Amino acid sequence: MSEDNRIIQFLENESVDSALLDGVREYTEKYPVKEELKERIPRPDCPYYGKEVWEKALSAILTVKNLLLTGPRATGKNIFAENLAALFERPAWNISFHVGADAAYILGTDTFDGEKVTFRPGPLTEASEKGGFAVLDEVNMAKNEALSVMHSGLDHRRILDIPGYRKVDIDPASRFIGTMNYGYAGTREMNEALCSRFVVLEMPVIAEGDMERLLKTRFPGLKPQMASQFSKLFYELNNKAENGEISDRAPDLRGLLDALDMMSMGTPSGAALDMCITNKTFDRYERGLVRDVIRARIPADLKKESIFG
Ligand SMILES: Nc1ncnc2c1ncn2[C@@H]1O[C@H](COP(=O)(O)OP(=O)(O)OP(=O)(O)O)[C@@H](O)[C@H]1O
Ligand SMILES: [Mg+2]
Structure with missing residues (x-):
């Protein structure tokens, strides 16, 4: 394992189960990454915070499971996938499963x-051949015909059979x-055959x-009392959504992070x-409710100097 693996240091500080972290070290020693692939190892701009999620995912990855991260928007699914690839020091390929994604795009x-x-070769083939982590982004959104080409890669066979190319044995270091x-509207359920090939982490x-x-x-310069106000605002909005008062x-x-950037x-x-x-809610009545919740906690005319020290 490289000495500057900041994520393993972070996980040690979080007291993540040491047996799991030993497993990660063994993995990185067994599967050193080739020099030319190093630039593909993600460098996430922040750690994923959530010890339980880490422990569940590490157990799944170390036992060669395909991991499906599910959850509402902005729960850190992509940042967590990046963190995992960085921790295991793996080159990563991102594959967007939009409705137009087909076998040619996925496999090559x-x-x-x-x-x-x-x-x-497409991104799935590259990740499979080169011991990479393939991030199948929004995998439920693609059409079933496109998804079925992955079935043999995702079960015990660990093979991709690509017409006109060859059979690709999936590298033992590769993970999906x-x-x-x-x-929310526009999301699709995942078909059963695909779903059964994953372990699901909510x-x-x-x-x-x-x-x-x-x-x-x-935001290192954010004043502590402001950090607390913005955090409380987020949970207030979250509770209201859970109670069905707003979408x-x-x-x-x-x-919220974008707003702080601005x-x-x-x-x-x-x-x-x-x-x-606020403007992301398009119903006028709801928008009023959201704005009221925000204004009750954060005055509208705060300037940079009162927010950041
Ligand atoms: N537990 C967490 N730890 C660190 N960052 C988090 C966490 N939860 C959310 N974030 C932050 O929220 C933002 C959105 O994260 P990300 O894009 O990974 O979410 P997502 O679940 O993939 O969202 P979407 O479903 O909309 O694609 C990022 O800035 C990320 O850092
Ligand atoms: Mg995402």
């Missing part, structure tokens, strides 16, 4: 280079991490203590929170 396709036809959003909303740590990491568009952690550039608090949170 023949291309003509002016002289001859060659096969250009799916993400799946649910809970991603919780970040815990209150971790939320303040996240804000401190992302789940407002309690969007990504929106405030740090000098946008007044009210305008930043409107743009990043």
